[in-house]
Amino acid sequence: MASYRMLLAYDGAPFRGFARQPDQITVQGTLEDALSKVLSSEIKISGAGRTDAGVHALGQVVSFTTEKSFESQELLRRLNSICGPEIAVLEIERVSDGFDARFSAASRTYEYAILTREIHDPFSRHTAWHHPRPLDTQAMSKAASQLLGEHDFSSFGRVEPPKSPVRRIESIEVEIEGDLLIVRVTANSFLQQMVRSIVGTLIAVGEGTIDADRIGEILETRDRSAAGPVAPPHGLFLVSVDYPEELL
């Protein structure tokens, strides 16, 4: 058995999320079916980020093991011709035995794009959330910084007990890039809807409906109703996944 790592980009719009579900078009299902076809053997993949329906990826990482031998560039070409224009397989490489894209990951980085100008933009309407009213970005940065470090993030995401709701945010930034406001978050891992809950709450802070200093309090309540609304999926991108150096 050999282990392989693949790097992917995908437009999340046509998928019911990453994770395979019966009778639904998912990223995992599409890739597993294509890999199984090309390698004539049932292949299961493990994905670093279980992106929700409609969420995009620029640098999703998946892994699989197989006894079949293949030429990586040829497999890459065949997968890209089978999987359709919404998914791009960017890299395939052999990795150390025991590498698992999900369980070996040290951290994930997500970006959320918000179009902040008054008039909508036909060209970013599928990749940024349009927020036409002004936002106080300094207040948003101040609020974001209170999320840094290890916390119980029950207020900002879903988790099924007995799994732990504790996560460690390593960095969180609010950046202006032209007409876009980008919220970039790196954490060891994320609860479901965690980035979108954080973004929805930061936007409430930027609008002035939640005070920047109240973020610590919201964390402490461990109650989702204390946070702001969940931002829509189409502004969110899984941009990269980091692994301990010795595994690559």
Place this chain on the structure above:
Amino acid sequence: MASYRMLLAYDGAPFRGFARQPDQITVQGTLEDALSKVLSSEIKISGAGRTDAGVHALGQVVSFTTEKSFESQELLRRLNSICGPEIAVLEIERVSDGFDARFSAASRTYEYAILTREIHDPFSRHTAWHHPRPLDTQAMSKAASQLLGEHDFSSFGRVEPPKSPVRRIESIEVEIEGDLLIVRVTANSFLQQMVRSIVGTLIAVGEGTIDADRIGEILETRDRSAAGPVAPPHGLFLVSVDYPEELL
């Protein structure tokens, strides 16, 4: 009667081009219907660039005249709420009497985007033409420079006699921007399909199937079959329109 100028961006995908046609969804038809509704008066617009089906605009200019009075920002908001997410009305302003977006224009600038990497990109698939094989960009630049100036462009576009096929290209550049190759052309005006014919021919030059020095010869034949194929519409953008300063 007062004259007005509007600046527009649109995603060309859902439209059968700019120019109004019976029973077709067009940019002109959509805007005229929205303007006529808001101003309760039949409005006809004149557009600087009659973009083909599927061609995009970042800076299309249209004009209209009306006796109705209105507040520009309010009209802009109402048009943006009526016209749908594919069209954005960016500016509306009063201009000198006699200003006509089409006939007053001094020049138009178009850009054509080509994705030149081997693997497709899910996020530019509607806004750039994917050309996965290497291109000789120096040969393309050399070929492009031969199109500068005033020529009979019958080899590179359609025109209905007795209209003149003579146009003046003021600048033409081939630029590398990351994974994209951009062909940027400014001319006094363009024949139908002219930019896409030029791009298709430049790509044949970049692939080595047409020699860069043969462009002058192709111009002289005044025969469309001498040029390369017409590039698809989804890589093309009308980026800006220039007017004599005294009119604005």
